Amino acid sequence: MASSSTTHQMVGELYAQHHSWVVQLLRCKLGGHEQAVDLAQDTFLRILSSGSVPVFREPRAYLTTVASRLCVQYFRRQALERAYEQSLAILEPEHMPSPETRLLVLEALDAVGQVLDGLGSKVREIFLLSQLDGLTYPQIAARMGLSVNVVQKAMLKAYRHCYLAVYAP
Amino acid sequence: MNRFKVANDQPLDESVLDQALNWMVALQSGTSSAAEQQACQHWRNESPQHELAWQRLVGLSRDMRLNQVLTAPGARQLLQARSAVSRRTLLKGFAGLSVASALSLGVRERVLLPELFSDYHTATGERRHVRLDDGAALQLDTRTAMDVEGARLTLNLGRLLLANGASDSRAIKTADGWIRPAALSRLIISHGLPGQPGTQVQMLSGSAQVEPSRGPRTQVEAGQQLSFNNLLSGQPTRVPATAEAWSQGLLIVERMPLGEVLEQLDRYRRGLLRCDPAVAGLQVSGSFSLDQPEASLDLLAKVLPVRVQRVWGYLASVVPA
Numbered sequence: 001m002a003s004s005s006t007t008h009q010m011v012g013e014l015y016a017q018h019h020s021w022v023v024q025l026l027r028c029k030l031g032g033h034e035q036a037v038d039l040a041q042d043t044f045l046r047i048l049s050s051g052s053v054p055v056f057r058e059p060r061a062y063l064t065t066v067a068s069r070l071c072v073q074y075f076r077r078q079a080l081e082r083a084y085e086q087s088l089a090i091l092e093p094e095h096m097p098s099p100e101t102r103l104l105v106l107e108a109l110d111a112v113g114q115v116l117d118g119l120g121s122k123v124r125e126i127f128l129l130s131q132l133d134g135l136t137y138p139q140i141a142a143r144m145g146l147s148v149n150v151v152q153k154a155m156l157k158a159y160r161h162c163y164l165a166v167y168a169p
Numbered sequence: 170m171n172r173f174k175v176a177n178d179q180p181l182d183e184s185v186l187d188q189a190l191n192w193m194v195a196l197q198s199g200t201s202s203a204a205e206q207q208a209c210q211h212w213r214n215e216s217p218q219h220e221l222a223w224q225r226l227v228g229l230s231r232d233m234r235l236n237q238v239l240t241a242p243g244a245r246q247l248l249q250a251r252s253a254v255s256r257r258t259l260l261k262g263f264a265g266l267s268v269a270s271a272l273s274l275g276v277r278e279r280v281l282l283p284e285l286f287s288d289y290h291t292a293t294g295e296r297r298h299v300r301l302d303d304g305a306a307l308q309l310d311t312r313t314a315m316d317v318e319g320a321r322l323t324l325n326l327g328r329l330l331l332a333n334g335a336s337d338s339r340a341i342k343t344a345d346g347w348i349r350p351a352a353l354s355r356l357i358i359s360h361g362l363p364g365q366p367g368t369q370v371q372m373l374s375g376s377a378q379v380e381p382s383r384g385p386r387t388q389v390e391a392g393q394q395l396s397f398n399n400l401l402s403g404q405p406t407r408v409p410a411t412a413e414a415w416s417q418g419l420l421i422v423e424r425m426p427l428g429e430v431l432e433q434l435d436r437y438r439r440g441l442l443r444c445d446p447a448v449a450g451l452q453v454s455g456s457f458s459l460d461q462p463e464a465s466l467d468l469l470a471k472v473l474p475v476r477v478q479r480v481w482g483y484l485a486s487v488v489p490a
Contacts, residue, residue, distance in 0.1 A: 083250030136199025
């Protein structure tokens with residue numbers, strides 16, 4: 001693995017040469033300039049924090065991959081925020097959570113959602129019924145019309161996925 | 170806020186992870202027996218690796234819970250809405266775009282790394298207003314880099330003006346130590362500026378505690394300024410009346426050597442700015458625009474026996490007239 005100062009230097013070069021190109025790429029995708037600048041920043045940050053920068057023959061292909069992944073996260077966050085706003089719209093004003101609480105809720109949901117990203121929808125549903133609703137495996141099996149054995153396998157898969165998402169990104 | 174934070178990233182044996190996963194899934198089934206729970210406890214006691222793997226999975230499971238913030242059905246529904254955004258639809262168009270834009274050359278001025286990789290950073294010549302969640306307001310000067318983590322700010326480089334909100338737990342960190350302003354205080358903090366070693370605090374109103382990371386604390390009151398490094402603080406002196414001028418885009422100086430004036434202007438100007446030693450000691454008084462550093466250079470050339478040599482607008486040298 002490259003030493004940290006070499007990594008910094010290489011990411012610095014990458015930044016100097018391609019930053020405005022990445023911003024342009026993201027601006028076409030996102031529409032707004034400010035979000036594009038922010039996400040471009042995140043793109044380079046992501047590469048830096050990954051710890052090692054291989055030498056690329058085609059750095060822009062790599063940058064596109066990282067930037068587009070962040071783009072997906074951004075759109076998902078937006079979808080989440082919209083859904084949350086809608087769910088709040090039916091509340092009486094006196095039950096409306098404070099802006100701080102709302103932000104905390106969104107952050108929490110987004111963090112959990114990111115860890116779950118990439119899981120199949122069935123496995124994910126099983127995992128959430130266990131983790132959020134606290135159902136037992138037989139209860140989940142009955143509810144989804146599956147055998148307990150299938151539920152157990154899905155749980156194993158989901159746990160492994162989450163573990164890798166957090167500890168081996 | 171600290172969901173899924175990794176405390177240590179020591180790798181685990183694949184086989185240990187497998188065993189831990191199996192134990193976790195068995196014990197969360199809702200149908201595990203006392204004997205199984207004991208056997209799991211026994212397995213955890215066998216080695217620190219086992220216990221580490223177990224604790225990580227328990228932590229994951231805990232971080233997954235959202236019931237402090239939402240009901241389970243509500244949380245599931247929102248997570249569903251979030252993931253309904255399809256990756257494939259989003260990424261359409263990316264491939265073609267990269268070919269088209271590869272033709273435009275994107276060369277930019279090199280940016281200093283601490284600026285680049287901070288939560289907030291300002292470019293050369295940029296001043297930026299930031300409002301924090303708790304109501305505090307910040308203005309970042311040119312070439313400033315700052316990280317925000319809750320009530321804690323880290324000033325990596327540059328200068329900022331902070332109007333603290335009602336928070337009495339605000340703390341600002343620099344490489345030299347901590348500054349803890351009282352609620353509703355206004356203050357300027359600078360770190361790593363040319364000609365200024367360490368960190369400087371200028372109290373415009375309110376008060377603050379200054380804590381060098383390995384030295385004694387000092388209280389700074391309104392109207393006082395204090396410089397410190399990681400070991401000790403200097404004596405408090407009076408904040409000059411012009412301390413805030415930069416936040417209005419002005420550089421106001423009184424009998425300052427030209428060399429130092431140019432050092433200040435240089436931070437706002439793209440490119441290289443040089444000063445001939447023969448004129449560096451000339452005394453300057455006046456007010457100059459930081460937003461238009463070229464005009465300020467021209468103004469200096471009008472009032473002093475100097476002229477400005479420019480090469481491609483990038484390199485400028487101030488030399489005897």
